[in-house]
Amino acid sequence: MIIRSKPMGRRTVLRGMGATLALPLLEAMMTSPSAAEAAAKTRMRLQVIYMPNGMMMQNYTPAQTGAGYAMTPILKPLEPYREKFAVISGLAHKQAEALGDGGGDHGRSCGSYLTGVHVKKTEGADITSGPSMDQIVARQFSEQTQIPSLELGLDPPSLVGSCDTGYSCAYTNTLSWRTASTPLPVTVNPREVFERIFGDGDSLDAKTRIMRLRRQASILDSVAEDARHLSGSMGADDKKKIEEYMASIRDIERRIQKMEQGGPSAAALPAYARPSGIPDSFEDYARMMIDLQVLAYQADMTRVGTFMVGREVSGRSYPEIGVADAHHPLSHHGNDPEKIAKLTKINILHMEQVAYYLKRMSETKDGEGTLLDHSMLLAGASLADSNTHQHTNLPVIVAGGLVKGNQHMMVKDDVPMTNLMLSMMDRLGVQQERLGDSSGRLTGFTA
Amino acid sequence: MSPIIKRSGFAIGLVACAGLAGAALFGNATADTLPPVTRLAQAAPQAAPQVASASSTAGRKAMLLQYCSGCHNDKSKAAGMSVQPLDADHLGANNDVWEKILRRVSLGEMPPRGMKRPSKEEIADFTRWLSSSLDGMSAAAPNPGRATLRRLNRTEYGNAVRDLLGLDIDLSKDLPVDDMGYGFDNIADVLTVSPTLMDRYINVAGKVSRLATGLASRTPVTTDYKITKDLFENAFGIAAYNERASDDLPVDSRGGGSFKFYAPYDATYTIQLYLNAGTQTESEIDANNRHEVKAFMKAGPRIIGASFPRKLTLEQVLIPRTTKGPRVGTSATVVQLPLDVQVDGALVQRITVPSVAQGPNVAQDFYMRDIMQISVAGPYDVKGPGNTASRRTIFVCRPSAEIAEAACARRILASLARRAYRRPVTDRDIGRLMKTYDAGRQDGGFEHGIQAALEEVLVSPNFLFMRESNPPSSAPGSVNRISDFELATRLSFFLWSSIPDNRLLALAQAGQLSRPAVLKQQVTRMLSDPKARALTQNFAGQWLHLRRLEYQRPDKRNFPGFDERLRTAMLTETQMFFDGVVRENRSVLDFLDADYTYVNQRLAEHYGMKGIYGTSFRKVNLDPALHRGGLLGQGAILTVTSYNDRTSVVLRGKWILDNILSAPPPPPPPDIPALNEAKNGKLLSVREQMDLHRSNAICASCHSKMDPLGFSLENYDAVGAWRVNYAGQKLDVTAVLPDGTKFEGPKGLQGILLDRKDQFVEAFTERLMTYGLGRGLEAYDMPAVRKVRYAAAKDDFRMSTIIMEIVQSVPFAMRRTPER
Secondary structure, eight states: OBOOOOOOSEEEEOTTTOOEEEEOOHHHHSSOHHHHHHHHHHOOEEEEEEOSSOOOGGGTSOSSOBTTOOOOTTTGGGGGGGGGEEEEESOBOGGGSOTTSOSOHHHHHHHHHTTOOOOOOOSSTTOOOOOOHHHHHHHHHTTTSSSSOEEEESSOSOOSSOSBTTBOGGGTSOSOEEETTEEOOOBOOHHHHHHHHHOOOSOOOHHHHHHHHHHHHHHHHHHHHHHHHHHTTOOHHHHHHHHHHHHHHHHHHHHHHHHHTOSSOGGGSOOOOOOOSOOSSHHHHHHHHHHHHHHHHHTTSOSEEEEESSOTTOOOOBGGGTBOSOHHHHHSOTTOHHHHHHHHHHHHHHHHHHHHHHHHHHTSEETTEETGGGEEEEEEOSOSOGGGTOOSSOOEEEESTTBOOSEEEEOOTTOBHHHHHHHHHHHTTOOOSOOTTOOSOOOSOBO | OOHHHHHHHHHHHHTHHHHHHHHHHHOSHHHHHSOSSOGGGGSOOOOOTTOOOHHHHHHHHHHHHHHTTTTSSTTTOGGGOOSTTOOTTOGGGGHHHHHHHHHHHHTTOSSOTTSOOOOHHHHHHHHHHHHHHHHHHHHHSOOOOOOOOEEOOHHHHHHHHHHHHTOOOOOGGGSOOOOOBTTBSOOGGGOOOOHHHHHHHHHHHHHHHHHHHTOOOOSOEEEEEEOOOOBOTTOBOBOOBSSBSOTTSOTTEEEEEEEEEEESSEEEEEEEEEEOOSSSBTTOOOGGGEEEEEEEEOSEEEEEEEEEEOOSOTTOOBOOOOOSSOOTTOOSSOOEEEEEEEETTEEEEEEEEEOOOOSTTSOTTTSOOOEEEEEEEEEEEEEEOOOOHHHHHHOSOOOOSSSOHHHHHHHHHHHHHHHHHTSOOOHHHHHHHHHHHHHHHHHHOHHHHHHHHHHHHTTOHHHHEEOOOOOTTOOTTOEEEOOHHHHHHHHHHHHTSSOOOHHHHHHHHTTOTTSHHHHHHHHHHHHHSGGGHHIIIIIIHHHTOGGGGGGOOOOTTTOTTOOHHHHHHHHHHHHHHHHHHHHTTOBGGGGTOOSEEEEOHHHHHHHTOOSOOSSOOEEEEOOGGGOOOSGGGSHHHHHHTSOSSSOOHHHHHHHIIIIISOOOOOOOOSSOOOOOOEETTEEOOHHHHHHHHHHSHHHHHHHHHHHHHHHTTTTBOTTSOBOSEETTEEOOOEEEOTTSOEEEHHHHHHHHHHHTHHHHHHHHHHHHHHHHHTSOOOGGGHHHHHHHHHHHHTTTTBHHHHHHHHHTSHHHHEEEOOOO
16 A cells, blocks of 8 residues: 655655655754764664575685675676675685585574574474574663664565474574564565555554554553563463463564654654555565665664575576576586576675665765764575585675775684674673573674 | 295385385385374274274285385384384384385375286275274274464455455555465464564555555555466467456457455545557656546445447457558557446446557557556545445444444444454453544544444454354363364355355354265255356366466477467466366366367367357367366466476476375486486487486386476477477377376376376365365274265265365364463
8 A cells, every 4th residue: 555645755766666765854853963963873774685596606606715805796786885805715604504404594594593493303393593793782782762673575484385394484484583482574565564664554644643543552551551461371481472462562562662652653754655565576566665774773763673685495586687497496506507506696696785785874964974984794504505505614705884994804713603603792882791502703894 | 034025125125226116115204294103003903894803904904015115124124114113913003104105005006117016906905904994993083183363364364354355456566475385385283473464454454444444544545456468479469359357347349457446435535547658668657648537436436447449350359569660550640549438237437548659660560559557546536435345334223312332343343353262252352342442532533433343353363363162161182073063164265265244154153064865955055056157267277287377487498489478368268167077066076087178269279179269268068179178288287287388397397296186206316317308419309218217216206206297298388289390300109107007198007097096086186175174094094084075975076065075074174272
């Protein structure tokens, strides 16, 4: 559904949809320019972009280390931002390996990506991973924004069948784990993302809106009371479900409080139109989601986001770039040059989306600087060569103002990915002693 | 050590590689997910009708030792299993292991080929004894398993709101897609609640409650309906059809589309039609090609349609997509085309739109003028909330001299809460809702009060979760029948994916529903209700992977004939076929082999059938020469089991094992050796690759089961069209099963599957039961599955018998009080 009222703000046209999004005028919402400036300096964002089914490493890894390395075909789209990102080679996710659990490398990949945890092999009854880096950061940042984090993706949770043998689809549907047993599935519908950020917005009149918020708050109080009442007579398993429900309610309640206290909110935003559905073209779709994520950062609705360009075992085909084959079977390329060429094309297309994110972040003002200046990005995959399900020497890109750009770092001895994540968290000011299989910290990539 | 054991020891040496193969065969997902020992461990096994004498149970044990312990001993533990500690006198201690043995032995998979095997008679006797013993044990100490608190999934939520409020809108798309487990999206364990979901619930509850009570926002909004069109790979043009785009449009129309729009008020609305631009990027939607009409609509669900009158002759449905040269009838100049706009089938206005004429390659006759998107903007000039079905359903009374406001509100909320919570309402329920009502009433009056309370009902845990309570003072671990209200809920979510209706609730209230005669009558009634389409949409949609069809993108270069019309037609065929088996209470063996199907012209042409005209579907008898019949001859199934650019014997074979035979192959080993797809520089044919699979012991352990099944379907291409030749060669579709059975082509496969009809019916029952229970099946459920099969066999495996048996089965009708 598209809400149309007379747009008043700056607009950016979303390709393919003909829908318009009016960007919020963040500065206008702030009390004074200097206050805006001060606030911008202390705000930091964490973004993760995940690419499925591994990477054609021979067309990805730069031949030289250090600064001024030569761009490879897959890294080429990032060239304009050379100063803003670093390539790190040699990191590993040993916990995504079988370790006695047999097949299902894809199934393990997403669950361990931000957790460093060897996920429990199960189809459903007792999924266990996490908590994930983004959620640890989100928890710490949550006091400052209305939405602790956004989890976005482009592949709907597997619609049929199992996802990877023996592993529940819950493992491949997200990177984000609030706790060890609570995954936060990605949202794939742009309209849902929009409404999550800006509310359902079928009334723009502030008085009605506040009245509705109060109503919602009191209803939530009431149903939370019902839930407590119910859980009294429940067994342990059922109780766990009700606790998830109550935790989610607390989340929304906190958000409503924040909105009532003022600050940026949909009520204060200029008129806008919302996306009506999922664009047909992959690129339009990816860009629309990135636009929404950047919008959420710009309005300071959240400071943490994960984005899955695809989920593991994704069978998406990309006819628009001449790849009619399904991605996952193709990724078991058996060293066939034709297949490798096609995979490289897919990797490049995905990397172009990372470039688009950097572009949008770098051209969006945040105080004196840009959003990119005040953020950190981790982009990569949980598999290197998917043909052999390799979880070592992973493709890793870190970017943003908090990162020392223009360098290719090479680390040795399968240093855990989680070491990198711990150091990223350090830079974001989030105290964390350990994460999953971390064995220390990784230095040299932050600015 | 006895000489017998020595002999099998010798056999191990012989088939060192087969040992590996055997391990893989056993180590399937079931083996990993079966629980250790269930409560039944303590239950003494009951004498079953055919339990053998003591001497013969000793004989069973000796048989296990003789034929199985060569690999499955305490030391080698092939597939993590040893038969040495098994006690044939006390099956209960290891019922999960015994179930596994029963399955593998009756499938003829164990002992593996090449090893010494018991005679056919010995095997039959053994499996008869084992199954009847396990069944008898289960009958004596039923174990209904665990039923975790289950949340409504998004489909169920949407249907429940529809039925609760009489509000005919599709809400499921407003909620996030649910996670899946065991192949379905209604599995209690994986239906979690996240803040994102809660956010959506609050959002949707607000919108829905306002819409249903007639208090929706009066701010005009635009609702868009994008019409699915065929786009070429390079976004060049749209396929144009000289046929009716939907059953809601006039018979003599072409193009356009229709959609259901919910008008929030009696008011005026603008219907906007966006036409294709006639450019190279036909997918573009722009204001230059927008045409508008105004229409007054009554509040409620309205069908908005727009289409062109049809010009060509009846048989001519497809305008060929040539890209070169002028075509007969091409007009170089712009002409005016009539375009009709309808609401609920009645013409609102005929407008004229200019044709596109921009040169020979993009002239309108190549890409006929068509509609890309229909939008409805409004409401304007609102007259009132109207007399909608939802307002009639909700406002069962009006405050008046006879009934005070508060009393009327109580009556309304009691009626809503009873149906939403699917149980008698308590004073506590009403007390809470009245509090919210009071707050809303103060803000805006009586109707606002009801709206606020309804908003609460729609996010209440009583509504969102299917809660079942334990009988008062029942001991932890004890097994009890579920209450009649709980039965009503289980039934309606199973058969309708929605809440029980008043009839079911009334029978539950009277304590009648669980009486077998009443239950049977109700199941029959429910299956003949249109709401039972939910079984097709949700059960069949997932069991048969039909939901994947929407995401399949067959390569246009290899399959130029595949388009949106064909995709829709394939889906409709299989849905109507499944629905027909339910509605006409036919045998589920029709799924394997039926002499009828459902087609329209588009699909008939795809299948090579003649004389079928028009877009409507009809039931047709199948000529054997067409090579169709049963699910495995249907385009939808054959397409979802293919890659976009080619068929895959492995995908198809695995699909049959998973969904038709419930014998999923184990996962591929972690480090799969890459197959050499070329030999001496020449690419290998599918058959040569298969031979390669077979020659490698590790590959062979699974592929010898998958490949032959898939291979027999090679006569169907990746979109299910019949082919005799492939890549210039005649296809040889003879295949050999691991047990040596030779068969040929789809007909041969049908025979193979019909020979295994017991296995198929059990597989089907397992899938349906998993869906009905919202949980994965465990070893202790297998006796219930077999019981369904036995009963169904007596009635030609008819659908309603299978469903009746499932709803009366131990896991469906009973519940175990959980341990604290």
